Amino acid sequence: MTAPRSQLALGAFLMQTGHHIAGWRHPGAQADAGSNFAHYVALARQAEAAKFDAIFISDSVGVRNRDLTSLSRTARSDQFEPLTLLSALAAVTERIGLIATASTSFNEPYNIARKFASLDQISGGRAGWNLVTSSGDGEAENFNLGRHLDHALRYERAAEFHQVVTGLWDSWEDDAFVRDKDSGQYFHPEKLHVLHHQGKHFSVRGPLNVARSPQGQPVIVQAGASDAGRELAARTAEVVFVAHQTFDEARSFYADIKQRAAAYGRAPEDIRIMPGIFPVVAPTRAEAEEKFQYLQELIPTVVGVGLLSQMVSFDLSPYPVDGPLPELPPTNGAKSRQQLMLDLARREGLSIRQTYLRIAGARGHQQVVGSPAEIADLLEAWFRNGGADGFNIMSPAHPAGLTDFIALVLPELRRRGLFRTDYQGRTLREHLGLRRPAHRAAAA
Numbered sequence: 310m311t312a313p314r315s316q317l318a319l320g321a322f323l324m325q326t327g328h329h330i331a332g333w334r335h336p337g338a339q340a341d342a343g344s345n346f347a348h349y350v351a352l353a354r355q356a357e358a359a360k361f362d363a364i365f366i367s368d369s370v371g372v373r374n375r376d377l378t379s380l381s382r383t384a385r386s387d388q389f390e391p392l393t394l395l396s397a398l399a400a401v402t403e404r405i406g407l408i409a410t411a412s413t414s415f416n417e418p419y420n421i422a423r424k425f426a427s428l429d430q431i432s433g434g435r436a437g438w439n440l441v442t443s444s445g446d447g448e449a450e451n452f453n454l455g456r457h458l459d460h461a462l463r464y465e466r467a468a469e470f471h472q473v474v475t476g477l478w479d480s481w482e483d484d485a486f487v488r489d490k491d492s493g494q495y496f497h498p499e500k501l502h503v504l505h506h507q508g509k510h511f512s513v514r515g516p517l518n519v520a521r522s523p524q525g526q527p528v529i530v531q532a533g534a535s536d537a538g539r540e541l542a543a544r545t546a547e548v549v550f551v552a553h554q555t556f557d558e559a560r561s562f563y564a565d566i567k568q569r570a571a572a573y574g575r576a577p578e579d580i581r582i583m584p585g586i587f588p589v590v591a592p593t594r595a596e597a598e599e600k601f602q603y604l605q606e607l608i609p610t611v612v613g614v615g616l617l618s619q620m621v622s623f624d625l626s627p628y629p630v631d632g633p634l635p636e637l638p639p640t641n642g643a644k645s646r647q648q649l650m651l652d653l654a655r656r657e658g659l660s661i662r663q664t665y666l667r668i669a670g671a672r673g674h675q676q677v678v679g680s681p682a683e684i685a686d687l688l689e690a691w692f693r694n695g696g697a698d699g700f701n702i703m704s705p706a707h708p709a710g711l712t713d714f715i716a717l718v719l720p721e722l723r724r725r726g727l728f729r730t731d732y733q734g735r736t737l738r739e740h741l742g743l744r745r746p747a748h749r750a751a752a753a
């Protein structure tokens with residue numbers, strides 16, 4: 310069974326202590342979250358009890374910020390490796406989807422195919438792979454490279470990487486393993502398909518040494534938003550994560566991805582688009598604003614400038630904090646995010662300080678501070694008017710922010726019939742209303 314399309318998909322984006330850059334200092338944050346497994350067990354169980362579609366763990370393969378003055382005042386330097394964490398969480402949850410980030414620049418496809426197929430088996434069909442190309446030089450330096458691969462080249466590598474991984478996931482037909490003790494036949498040789506991939510970036514024979522997984526294939530998630538990123542998403546993604554500042558951006562992105570997907574023979578319902586939302590909620594808007602202000606006042610200037618520098622891939626520390634953003638060279642990093650920051654600052658005439666204050670919570674995602682009805686209004690408007698199929702909830706502080714969202718906003722969404730009261734299915738695909746892919750050879 311699949312989730313009705315009349316309802317939102319909701320992911321809980323579980324960044325360690327929470328998404329606000331100073332959130333770790335909030336009384337409701339678990340300050341040691343990056344090294345505290347029990348904290349994640351509690352969050353995952355809480356999200357599952359609230360019937361979220363999935364929890365999502367982002368990743369960078371290295372510490373991105375080199376400036377120790379700002380880094381040492383944030384909680385962004387220690388975190389668990391996502392697949393290890395989600396494999397452990399699979400054992401203490403039953404229904405909720407488990408989406409882990411893994412980089413196509415710093416892995417080999419065979420390893421990734423194997424790990425996600427295993428997670429899908431271990432969790433009974435709840436795995437999703439957030440396929441990222443990675444964008445930080447600080448990551449590249451941990452993998453024998455002085456700097457990052459070129460933007461175009463890393464997307465090219467990502468496309469071939471995806472082709473190999475999904476090919477390996479079809480190494481075995483669903484009914485390949487008979488394990489018949491009487492006849493002595495363990496599997497049917499004709500139901501084994503050796504990949505024999507030879508491409509520009511990879512040479513992979515196969516087959517994968519993991520059976521076809523409960524979902525057929527784990528769910529593919531993608532979050533690139535540049536032209537190359539959108540093209541990859543349109544061709545490969547089943548869920549798209551994205552950051553928007555305005556509804557118009559959301560609507561135009563949504564239409565663009567679904568239109569590009571059609572060119573690859575895909576239907577609109579083959580892809581769920583889920584922008585990030587950073588909610589600060591309280592019973593009244595005045596209380597919510599007070600809550601938000603409290604967090605904003607916890608940001609040291611050096612931390613704000615450091616965060617914005619990271620988002621635009623350019624060191625802003627030599628510039629006057631109350632002056633405008635300087636002209637920036639095009640980045641080889643996250644292109645769409647740099648553009649989003651520049652557009653925001655220019656559109657509203659913001660200084661460096663005003664810009665970092667605007668993105669300190671949500672890093673460019675939509676920030677909404679208000680009462681439960683006001684937050685539900687925004688989600689409903691985006692959902693009903695072609696801006697989103699669901700949302701990735703980015704709580705300011707964990708666990709307090711997730712607790713607030715569940716206690717205050719979910720009842721309002723349910724009252725409007727916009728969110729499930731219980732799971733209908735067992736797999737992540739079923740929660741999201743995505744079809745189970747047929748085995749390509751068996752289907753042919």
Ligand SMILES: Cc1cc2nc3c(=O)[nH]c(=O)nc-3n(C[C@H](O)[C@H](O)[C@H](O)COP(=O)(O)O)c2cc1C
Pocket residue numbers: 366367368369410440441442443444531532533534535536537538539550551552585642643644645646701
């Ligand atoms: C919700 C969301 C989560 C993301 N998570 C990660 C992540 O965990 N690791 C990573 O390297 N990039 C992550 N990204 C960045 C994207 O993969 C991508 O690099 C970025 O959006 C810029 O894409 P572009 O170069 O196509 O513009 C995320 C983006 C979004 C919107």
